[in-house]
Amino acid sequence: MRSLEGVAESPLSTVLNLTLQEEKYNLTLKEGNYGPRFYGWLFECHGFWHNVALIVPSALFVLYLGFQARKSFTKLTHGRSYIMISYYGCLWLVSLLNLAWCSLQAWECTPEKAVAWNVLSLFTTSGMLFLEVSLVAFLLQGNYASGLEALTRTFVVSGLIIGLDLLLKVIYLFGFGVPLFIDNNDQSHRVKWGLWVVHKLVLTAVYGFILFMYHSKWRERLPARPAFYKYITIMCCLNALALFACGLTGNGAGFGFWLYGLTMIFYHAFYLPLLYITFLSDFFQEEDLHLENVYYSEMKDAGFFDADWE
Template sequence: MVDQSVLSITNHGSDSSTRVLSKGFTDWVFDCHGFWHNAVLILSSFLFVLYLALQARKSFVKLTNGRSYIIISYYASLWLVSILNLAWCFSQAWECSPGKELTWNLLSLFTSSGMLFLEVSLLAFLLQGNNATGVDALTRTFGISGIIVGFDVLLKAIYLFAFGVPLFIDTDYSTPRVKWNLWVIHKLVLTVVYGFILFMYHSRWRERLPARPAFYKYVIIMFIVNAIALFACGLTGSGAAFAFWFYRVTVVCYHAFYLPLLYITFLADFFQEEDFHMENVYYSEMKDAGFFESDWD
């Protein structure tokens, strides 16, 4: 009788543990924002980190031979931010879990700031020219990016921890309007910057920009994404529930596809080409595409 009771208790405890694990897995995959939202984020971020890992040995050889301080530092930063973003994507359930608000906000703050650092650094580097490889160029690039991102982190930290504004809790659109006002300003600044660069590409100042087709396409994509996010944040702050869906789509697209886009734009040529000085090739490509047509007439 005792053995049967012990066995019954043991089986009951095992069943309870199984149910808890099953419920935890179900909450992690299906709850909060839903299956497809979580699946897109997790799969895309995981596959990109896996790709970086598979290419790590080859990339290390290229970095050693190239001896570019900018590329080495940027590649290391990309690895760090990619791992942070992977952790953020795997932790979506924390956004809807009571007691996890602080952890989620800190992880989101570090992840978004790391991605913004890469974004600003890319613009700062490319505006100096593709052959900027010295320590001075590295200092200027990361110095400018560090100041901008540092101010952004400070501002968001004040909103989060001083005023209690749930910047990274997006389970409901009916959050304080001050949150959406901040995101409107954030997206407006980025949209204006990318729009100004596009204007330069179609003006007499275009020769001051790197003649790199991938960079031009990158700017167009980022301008469109930020313009949509700006529109969505503005409408959501005004109480339009449907706009909140557009905002969530831009968040998913940014975390799922921005890092691969950045890699293709900035690092892919470095790791694939034997000649690292590709400026003349880029100019030839732009000329063949008719980009400088008015200059050649």
Template structure:
């Protein structure tokens, strides 16, 4: 009988490392806060985009040096900086649930969201200048306008965070009415801006807007995303649990897809292969000259 007890003890001791490993794995940072799939969705897509930028860095740098466009150089650099910040934000999601890490998480979230908002605002400010958007003067004007708007937004968020203690970036609290009220206002303003630009397309001011169809696809997607996020925040304010799930979905879409989407819309044409670029240019010139009109008859 004693031998059986000793065997049992040995078995339990041999299994204890496995159980300890399982416990450590279940409490790992990647499982904390929103769970495994939420964190993986953010980290995988953000890391994949960084890898894409890294693989194309040599060709992109060569293209920037040869083209020497102040606007493209500036936006490419900002996309790199914001992408690194966004990857750090995705990786360190567990900070918002870790005691003593709230300050670091708030600072990281503040700079990450401000960087992404700067890209949003500056892209709109640049494209809305139409044919006048070229050269160093347009770049300076765009960055001044964007800096003022994003600076005001950052200041208000910092006052709310550190002055009044509003947990803007801590997602675990669904009952803080002030926090979600502020996010309602933030998403409402963005939705109105994108909605007004879409409305302008159907008015006499449409000539002031860029002629590229891809620009309206970008505006439509951003309007839809912000409208859904606004609806989610309003649901949370009313106490609907579905709103928090919907808000998390918009967060995943924004932080995982916005930067690649921006790259495709604004930077991809500049960095495409020279032969393909020339082919597209020749096609556009021939189309403008009417060579393909008979295809529609």
């Protein structure tokens, strides 16, 4: 009987031992091996291509700012433009926040990181919206908006709008439990998508109004730069597309959810470079042209070009 019991129990004990060994192995992988962590960070949640499409452009833009930092700082110091210095500093801060947001997409699908993800998303989206609103506020001040007074007006108006927007998001997010920044399994959350519809509708209306001004008799009140017009056109189309996607998703359409994700990728990956090209790169190029004109005048006064006239 004992031998039969031993034969009968040995397979069971073997299975238990193998199960325990497998659990220990999996625990070791989670604690000590970075392979599974890297795989989950890059491939899980929204998928590989979604994460790469966010991380690569954001990282490249931060690297570009880093390579140009010394040269840009020198130009800003000599230019002494409060508006440009402030925007450049805000752009650096928001770019780093956006890079962190794009790199930590796995937090969105991790319940233990829900609070950290919501806080990071709040700061990132508020920072980017601050740049949007402040640039629009600056444009609406007209062609001659410059100096400390214009900067103060711009930042006060933008700060009030962003503060109100941030307060409402905090109330809905932490007070009512509306998952504003978690988009993996809540396509039919009508309250959430209703809030995003209102948010995108306001932005679309503002950009549409500025486009209307460009084609009306009030056009002379706006800065006469084609780059600003292109910027407003792009942002109006992007927000209108996001508005349409939020409306579809709120009604349970899977295509709307996919389209909304696509607009989010374009916004977080390319908005900050678009802002830089529109508002800051011209300033740096103008400084280069100004320095070239100064050097040319000095050389001309010194007689370097007298031989060309002989």
